[in-house]
Amino acid sequence: xxxxxxxxxxxxxxxxxxxxxxxxxxxxxxxxxxxxxxxxxxxxxxxxxxxxxxxxxxxxxxxxxxxxxxxxxxxxxxxxxxxxxxxxxxxxxxxxxxxxxxxxxxxxxxxxxxxxxxxxxxx
Numbered sequence: 001x002x003x004x005x006x007x008x009x010x011x012x013x014x015x016x017x018x019x020x021x022x023x024x025x026x027x028x029x030x031x032x033x034x035x036x037x038x039x040x041x042x043x044x045x046x047x048x049x050x051x052x053x054x055x056x057x058x059x060x061x062x063x064x065x066x067x068x069x070x071x072x073x074x075x076x077x078x079x080x081x082x083x084x085x086x087x088x089x090x091x092x093x094x095x096x097x098x099x100x101x102x103x104x105x106x107x108x109x110x111x112x113x114x115x116x117x118x119x120x121x122x123x
Contacts, residue, residue, distance in 0.1 A: 010063040020080045021087050026071025033064040033117045037110045066118045
């Protein structure tokens with residue numbers, strides 16, 4: 001499960017999480033949302049996560065970074081780097097608009113805000 005370790009810089013945490021969850025080392029941070037973004041879990045999601053994680057999670061606060069992938073697609077491995085349980089079942093390259101279309105409803109406002117901040121980098 002992703003997150004920032006105690007005392008860890010958010011940027012370094014993002015780089016570590018990318019590697020752990022996708023196996024990707026060939027990427028560079030090119031932008032950052034300069035503030036934290038939050039959302040609340042809907043009641044049904046919250047109930048499911050409370051059972052799954054064993055504690056009462058109300059939502060998340062996130063720090064967002066935009067990475068430029070500089071490697072080859074073969075580097076992407078959803079088993080990650082082997083240090084954590086796999087979190088993803090499939091991946092594909094999609095447009096920023098598709099990210100919003102495919103997101104669950106309660107996350108769409110955050111995704112829209114993130115993509116608005118990163119829009120100048122998509123030109």
